Amino acid sequence: MSGPPLLTVEDLSVAFAQGGSTTLAVDHVSFTLNRGETLALVGESGSGKSVTALSILKLLQYPAASHPSGRVIFNGADLLAMDERQIRGVRGNDITMVFQEPMTSLNPLHTVEQQVGEILFLHKGMRGPSARARVIELLTEVGIADPQTRLGAYPHQLSGGQRQRVMIAMALANEPQLLIADEPTTALDVTVQAQILALLKDLQRRLGMAMLFITHDLGIVRKVADRICVMNHGRIVEAGTMTEIFEAPSHPYTKALLAAQPRGNPAPPHPEAPLVLQADNLKVWFPIKAGIMRRTVGNIKAVDGISLAIRRGETLGVVGESGSGKTTLGLALLRLISSDGPIIFMGQNINLLGIKEMRTHRNAMQVVFQDPFGSLSPRMSITDIIGEGLRVHQPRLSAAERDARVVAALRDVGLEPETRHRYPHEFSGGQRQRVAIARAIVLEPSFIVLDEPTSALDMIVQAQIVDLLRDLQRKRDLTYMFISHDLRVVAALASRLIVMKGGVIVEQGPAAELFAAPRSDYTRTLFAAAFNMEAVATVPSA
Known part of the structure; x- marks a missing residue:
């Protein structure tokens, strides 16, 4: 494209201080973004994508976070060199951001009109009838049906897709030059996800804005990106056009990401298998x-x-x-x-059973929940989490027998038995989900x-869990x-x-x-x- 890039990230490093040590989360990252272009930052959780994006607007927790090196040049000015007053003039005006989970990004105590209207007041001084008219216009623009009836709604009264549309309306209120979209569709259903992506592309075309799109889902990238930067362990390991990355990846990590689709076909059950x-x-x-x-x-x-x-x-x-x-x-x-x-479970109508009668069936019926972070108690060790069901349903087991069952379950889900004395916060998301699966299978349901x-879960971990479930x-x-x-x-x-x-x-x-x-x-x-x-x-x- 003609003219200088809208955004240039040059040799950016981000370090976090913890106790007496320092962790480098972003390691000498460089890329450019042109006007009207979509650049995707892709990689697994912990690769440094979001930290890079937050650094652009200086939204990290300083002084715990620092920049050992680098510049972020936007419209010719170094954003990292700006003081707080100067960077506030950029945030919400020239550069805006849409986050992954709209329920935690929106204020639960304010209505839709108040939250969108606040942006207009802070940056343009708009209030009263003119502000309300602009809010309605923005809600219409992002596809909220009958926006007048939604002005007084609170976030909990909206669906996930509607909340994300409100977030986009807030981000676009001042017609920014650059929109940073940090996993904006991960928590949404596939149909809503498709609508949000189509909306973003349409708004980008009409407003002429650039977009920095952060995701771990390469299926989404294929639909939205012009160029791609692949991040791993804080570094950009490969960069290129969408066609180059998808058709001729050169780095082993990029190849692993592209191959990380759930594969294989389920084996059909025997038609004579018991119900x-x-x-x-x-x-x-x-x-x-x-x-x-x-x-x-x-x-x-x-x-x-x-x-x-x-x-x-x-x-x-x-x-x-x-x-x-x-x-x-x-x-x-x-x-x-x-x-x-x-x-009817195993030949018996369990909907007629009382609580005590139902307890005898609990070990044969188990559940694995969506969130591997929220479903494990942070105060319990892995051996206690997995062994809890054994203590309840098989109390005659000795401590040694119970420990042997926990070890066997961990091995079945691909975790080292030595990890059983650690706590959930010491594990990645994929490892926590393996623990949750081990907790379910230890009772032999x-x-x-x-x-x-x-x-x-990230795409690579997702494919691993699918293989694990099929194997189990x-x-x-x-x-x-x-x-x-x-x-x-x-x-x-x-x-x-x-x-x-x-x-x-x-x-x-x-x-x-x-x-x-x-x-x-x-x-x-x-x-x-x-x-x-x-x-x-x-x-x-x-």
């Missing part, structure tokens, strides 16, 4: 109460009349957008929430609900219910599939048949979003 679990016309309704007397005036039908059957050794995939009822269904089948309708177990299933003859909105992972694991929307099953059948020829419009939209995002660029706004 492990059945549900017939299962319902989970949450009452809506109103009035002084708090009378029930309606119901939220989270699960509304679902029937299914799962055989031994089978993986049933459950897919759908957030709010479709996937997790509620899994929790109901495990009797972790109340439901109506028979649930028949049935495991896997609730989005890979969505919080084969060795232990396990039965899985795999809940996910990532259809690439589902395709690698599930032999049968049910598609949920609004608490009901839209369609179901053998996974290979549904992937090859989905029958409903909703399923086709989901699949298009997962495997060809351009196909859903015109999906209706939130």
Whole structure:
């Protein structure tokens, strides 16, 4: 492109002081970004992507963070050399940022109008009717349907996609020259993800702004980036155009990232395999109460009349957008929430059992949750976390026998037994998820609900966990219910599939048949979003 780059990051290093030592998180990184261009920074968690982005706007915690070397030149001025007053004039005006998790980025105590309007007031002095008109204009621009009715809404009253659109509206309020998007779609469903990406590209084209896009998902990069910088351990190991990186990668780490798609086909269960679990016309309704007397005036039908059957050794995939009822269904089948309708587990209707009677079945029914950070107690060692179920369900085991079972479970999930005396914070996200899986399998269950177990993980770790789950299933003859909105992972694991929307099953059948020829419009939209995002660029706004 003609003219000097809009942004030049030159020999940037970022160090963090902890105690008496210093850790180098970004190591002599250099790149340029031209006007109207999209540059993607890709790499696994801990590679230095976000730290690099935060350094551009001096948003790190100083003086704990420092810059041993480097300059960040924006429009000819060195941002790192600016004082706080000067950099404030750049933040929110010329350079803005959209973060990964909008729920933690938005103020839960302020309405949509207050939060977007605050940007207009701080940077342009706008208030009153003119500010409200501009807020409505911005919400319309980012695809919020009927924006007037959303002005008084609080973040918890919006969906994930709507919250992210509000964040984008705030970022674009002052028509910046550069937008930094830090994993802006990671927490979103595939259809919403596709809509947000299409929105960003459309806004970029109309406003002529440059975009620095940070992600670990190379499938997204293929759709948005002009150029790519691959980061690993704080360094840029490879840089090039999108075509160069995808078609002729040179660095081993880049090749590993590109190869890290979940692969393989699930083995179908034997048609004569015994049924492990059945549900017939299962319902989970949450009452809506109103009035002084708090009378029930309606119901939220989270699960509304679902029937299914799962055989031994089978993986049933459950897919759908957030709010479709996937997790509620899994929790109901495990009797972790109340439901109506028979649930037949190993030949017995467990929905008729009391708490004490149900306890005898708990060791045969386990769950692995989405968040490997929140599902493990930070105050317990790994051996205590994995062994807790054994103490509850098999109290006659001696301490040595229990320890041997913990060691065997750790080996099965690919972790060294010596790590069992460490604590969760000493492990990576992928290692924590392996611990969570070990906790589930140590009781030798028949049935495991896997609730989005890979969505919080990097692509390489995600592929490793898929291989691990498939290997454990084969060795232990396990039965899985795999809940996910990532259809690439589902395709690698599930032999049968049910598609949920609004608490009901839209369609179901053998996974290979549904992937090859989905029958409903909703399923086709989901699949298009997962495997060809351009196909859903015109999906209706939130």
